[in-house]
Amino acid sequence: MRLLVIGGVAAGLSAASRARRIDPSLEIVVLEKGADISYGACGLPYYLEGRVRDAGQLKVYTPEYFRTERNIAVRTGARVVSISHARREVVLDRAAERVHYDKLVIATGARPRTADFEGAASPQVFTLHTLEDAERLKTYLRDKQPKHALVIGAGYIGLETADALRRNGLAVTVVEQSPDVLGRGDAELTKAVRERLERFRVVLQLNTRVSDLQGYDLAIMATGLRPNVEIAAEAGVQLGPAGAIRVDEHMETNLPGVYAAGDCAEAPHLVTGRPAYIPLGTTANKMGRVAGANAAGRRERFGGIVGTAILNVFGMGVAFSGLSAGQARREGFSPVSARITANSRAGYFDGRPMTVELVADSATRRLLGGSIWGEDGVEGRINVIATALYNRMRVEDLEQLDLAYAPPFATVWDPVVIAAQQLSKMV
């Protein structure tokens, strides 16, 4: 029995590793098109910034490690160009080599969307998606000493890259075609991010399309990700409405024995009840783990996502989970929201103001989402909201939560509880 995994970063290696732990006798082969496997892609902005000094810090494991420690064969530079499910084999670009499989995990990831503007193909335009991208960009920064950077897109990658470039002394402008940052349709969150960027003299231009690169000697395209689904789709694997691979809760595609996981696949969103395409490393790992278990004969399910994310914008944590009020309205809910600002911990323990916005459905009083920003304690609070969303909590239960309190860590009324109390009066 051979398990073949296409893709050797987060989802693919999680799948392979989990399958190995479940079935020591399985033959497991991972095909990775790039030169590197198992790298922490979320660390690329910090490698660019210089906080991560050596790309080696981001490489978690080597193919050699997988071979000797886990009995998993990992081939790099192995690009799959087609899948023939009838024959249970994939075809590589190199010499049209064919590799047989009994079970297949598709973890082909995603690639950056490209923007179309004058000069988009010129050498000062970069993406920051792979370790190779980061290496190229670092080389360019060192060799060409660019002074004016244009970041196209105000999503995670765009904002984190803006931070990294600014800290390297470049003048940075972020342009975003929508009216908001981070794809949330949230004006207050956008305002908070804008103020933070401006404090560090980063220019944010919303509602703006880039037409050319005039005035910039460096541009980063960070306009989102597109799932790599072409070879899967050609093989008859169904896609979902967002264009990513449709999977059931076992991460199986419509083709029996063919699983998909990670940035190429949809995930069930527990708040909307529908599949969503929100490619993130933590989700990829969780999906991969389930795909690997099931490819090895288990029958596990992936619990779904609630859309939790966090990023650092010049020392301010920005996090959200679930839906913004605007997103909730578009999903057919009747959202009501409350926003409060409260201290992260006692003032004499350097507590900082944090803003918590909660959204609930006025028809059911169910919590639909939350967003938080502040210099301290954001990650812990968004995780409470993520856990509440997973459990479909109602607002009146959220305000009852028995959260930890001592002055070094929190305030006696936790900001999340204060926000829930406020919202409870309104729904």
Added chain:
Amino acid sequence: MRLLVIGGVAAGLSAASRARRIDPSLEIVVLEKGADISYGACGLPYYLEGRVRDAGQLKVYTPEYFRTERNIAVRTGARVVSISHARREVVLDRAAERVHYDKLVIATGARPRTADFEGAASPQVFTLHTLEDAERLKTYLRDKQPKHALVIGAGYIGLETADALRRNGLAVTVVEQSPDVLGRGDAELTKAVRERLERFRVVLQLNTRVSDLQGYDLAIMATGLRPNVEIAAEAGVQLGPAGAIRVDEHMETNLPGVYAAGDCAEAPHLVTGRPAYIPLGTTANKMGRVAGANAAGRRERFGGIVGTAILNVFGMGVAFSGLSAGQARREGFSPVSARITANSRAGYFDGRPMTVELVADSATRRLLGGSIWGEDGVEGRINVIATALYNRMRVEDLEQLDLAYAPPFATVWDPVVIAAQQLSKMV
């Protein structure tokens, strides 16, 4: 209609304030036996330490504030010596004054348990429960310059006070009559706290009863709290098995129109399903809020506690929620536990190892509790566990949680998820 509140610290003032917001026409009187109201008792160790420079920082509101801003009459130095519910009045010690009530909230708090040993009544023995206690102790430290402190009891107050005294240059010994710290019956947590104390040259003696004060010029009694229930019990208010006032989910006692909240009352424990006596400021405030709402005519319920607590021991956060394995066994569960150590965030963002122990019931796979210790990120993770316990989550759901990930804040597999994965294999 007059609402009378006995006690002007956490629960009492929360009750009074909430009642006022609900009913602007209610007459509200708060009787506080001490000189101070509304102080942050949880900050007392930090006042002792010197981090809080001025006791005024701990006084949140004054009686004057309550009178002018909230139309609530607060009388300090007003000690209630009896309640006559038949007459709907309380009797004060001063001139046997009688004060009528229509609704009554009992928020009489708790007092330190006393230990019996030779010298227990001598002037170098202190408790740290009220602001006056802290003032007296600070005066003693300044005037007498004691060198060797004995802390009796290794609960929150004992450990926090040991920290505060050590940072003031005293040699500190903590003695505890049980085999464990913090009343958890948890040997690993005890070991972690012991190592931390020893690193800062604080001596911890377990299984030890104090017989005398030989060798010490300062002693702190921190052997736990006893609820102040005497006047309530004499008036016919029922007590629960732990000796605190029994309340229903509306915070009402067996006497109609008489509510109790805070450190004098029991709270329903959602993990055991039985009332518990765990006096903490955050619980007191929540209970008081519900008592005040219902005394003002609402019909709200208190959701209960899961036993969450956190403290700082020389820079190490120590937190728990729910039951330890030993506690779970005594409650009739069949506990299984898993303990892992993982980084709080990426190493290049100064991530620190944290230990997470989770306990589940092997019969139902339900999460029963968790404990966490480490130098970073403890408060956020214990709150995830507290939220999971509130929602009666099972282990296999806990490992599915969509928690926030970015290198400045977490690791791609959150320590709570890693612990849940580990435990999932065992239940």
